[in-house]
Amino acid sequence: MLTQAQEQIIAATAPVVAEHLNTITARFYPLMFERYPQVKSLFNQTHQKDGGQPRALAASILAYVGVRQNPQTARQIMETVVNKHVSLDIQPEHYPIVGECLLVAICEVLGDAVTAEVADAWGALYQELADLLIDLEAKRYQEFEQLPGGWRGTRRFRIAATHQESRVIRSFILEPEDGGPVADYSPGQYIGVKLNIDGVQASRHYSLSDVPNGRSYRLSIKREPHGVASRFFHDQLTVGDVIELLPPAGELTLKKGDEPLLLISGGIGQTPLLPIAKQALSQGRQVTYLHAAIDMDSRAFAKTIDELAAANPDQLTAVTVLEQGSQGDHQGRINEAVLAKYLAPNSRCYFVGPHGFMAAINQSLELLGVAETHRHFEHFGPAKALNAA
Numbered sequence: 001m002l003t004q005a006q007e008q009i010i011a012a013t014a015p016v017v018a019e020h021l022n023t024i025t026a027r028f029y030p031l032m033f034e035r036y037p038q039v040k041s042l043f044n045q046t047h048q049k050d051g052g053q054p055r056a057l058a059a060s061i062l063a064y065v066g067v068r069q070n071p072q073t074a075r076q077i078m079e080t081v082v083n084k085h086v087s088l089d090i091q092p093e094h095y096p097i098v099g100e101c102l103l104v105a106i107c108e109v110l111g112d113a114v115t116a117e118v119a120d121a122w123g124a125l126y127q128e129l130a131d132l133l134i135d136l137e138a139k140r141y142q143e144f145e146q147l148p149g150g151w152r153g154t155r156r157f158r159i160a161a162t163h164q165e166s167r168v169i170r171s172f173i174l175e176p177e178d179g180g181p182v183a184d185y186s187p188g189q190y191i192g193v194k195l196n197i198d199g200v201q202a203s204r205h206y207s208l209s210d211v212p213n214g215r216s217y218r219l220s221i222k223r224e225p226h227g228v229a230s231r232f233f234h235d236q237l238t239v240g241d242v243i244e245l246l247p248p249a250g251e252l253t254l255k256k257g258d259e260p261l262l263l264i265s266g267g268i269g270q271t272p273l274l275p276i277a278k279q280a281l282s283q284g285r286q287v288t289y290l291h292a293a294i295d296m297d298s299r300a301f302a303k304t305i306d307e308l309a310a311a312n313p314d315q316l317t318a319v320t321v322l323e324q325g326s327q328g329d330h331q332g333r334i335n336e337a338v339l340a341k342y343l344a345p346n347s348r349c350y351f352v353g354p355h356g357f358m359a360a361i362n363q364s365l366e367l368l369g370v371a372e373t374h375r376h377f378e379h380f381g382p383a384k385a386l387n388a389a
Contacts, residue, residue: 002124009121013113014065017122020109021062025054028105036097041201042088064129075136078129082136083249086144087192087205089153090137095130102126144247149181149214154194154244159237160216165300166293169268170234171209171220177242184212185248187275188350188378191217192246197232204229207271208248211278217245220300222268252350252378254279259374260286260344264334264361266353267293272378273352274301281312288317288342292334292353295324317342336364343368350376 002010017024033040060081067073103123107114145152157174164170176182185191190207209220223234237243254261254276261280263273270291280287289308293299299320309318319342322328330338339361343349349370351361358377365375 002121002128005117006121006124009118010065010125013118013121016110016113017106018062018065021058022055024102024105024109025058025061027108028057028102029054031105031108032097032101035101039094039097042090042094042203061129065125068125068128074132078133078136079251082133082140083251084205085133085137086140086247086249087190088203089192089194089246090133092134092138095134099123099126099130140249141247144183147183149183150247151183154246156242157217157245159239159241159243161239165220166302167297168223169220169300170223171218172233172237173216173218174243174245175216181214182212182217183248184214186250186253187211187279188252188254188272189248189250190272191219191248193219193229194244194246195229195232197228202229202232205249207250209271209274211275220268220271250378252276252352252376255348255376257348258285259346259348260288262288262290262339262343262347262349264290264339264349264351264353265292266334266357267298268300269352269354269357270301271352273350274304276350277308277316281308281315284315286315286344287312288319288344288347290319290321290334290338290342292321292357293323293328295322296327334361336367339364340368343370346374348374348376352378355379 029043060078063077064074067077103119103126106122107119141152144150156177158177159172160175161173162170163173185208187208190205192203192205195202195204206219206221208217210218221230221233224230250272252272261277263277265273273289277287277289289305291299291305296302299322305318309316319330320328321330321332321334321338323331323333325331334357343365347370349361349365351358351365353361358379362375362377366372
């Protein structure tokens, strides 16, 4: 717990730290990788280069500073961080590394303004945040381990089958090497993957693209031209190869209720929404599945969606929007007019895709009167405000 003097220091210096926080976090990561290269594999370097990860860290720190006096709110607002950490197998021993390098970065950026007292106060604040995250993550690891088919740490899974879903998306069916059952998860969640790519360790997380079955997990991965991990999956991994998985995590799950659903995806954004659609249909809910793709060759899961629509003609409306070609239900992009056509009263709207796609969808839904509480989305990379440039 911070002393009263430290609380006063945090209150006085928080505006200055906030003003320079993007610079601080941009300095923090290179410093940490230089001092502790063993943690570099935990981070997607693409998100380092484009600044996404430093911005996400800065936003998390600012968010915590703003709500820390309300423990319940602080726990809720840190849930996204906890999910990402669980999918990366972050452990208590990682936190002192982050704390050390973060304080050094603060001192380097702010210079003489960081007195010993200021450094101690921010060190205490960081430790408070670290203790909260360690506690939340420990509970998540323990809960998952105790599930039927659960485990702690990593578990080896063998690629049992693959299926080409579109020109650039391939599914991988993963079964445990030990032959045991696998724990259930909530449709919409993702799972952490540890890879060894040409002798270099890498960590990623991918959406689980089907509903749980107790026997296997399915990942459906888009081949990105410059994606180190996605190219490894597409170009090198094949049936029989083994990878390591971490516990499932993620907040984009189906809310309880009977409201109709509008599921809106762009490209690979289908992967968390397809299992949510299946879950909702099994509950008897009305689902409109609105998917945008470049062309028909890029439209993944076409057969699956068509079969779901045929099996649930009174519940499921499947709509395809294509940028190119005339085979879709609409041509161009999903816009406010398209959304208005399929938006039912009191719909819960879930949307996933590239950042620009989600920002546009979010703005259109807001203009159409959809409350923030009924707009649900997920970033595949570091979180970023949808109204950010």
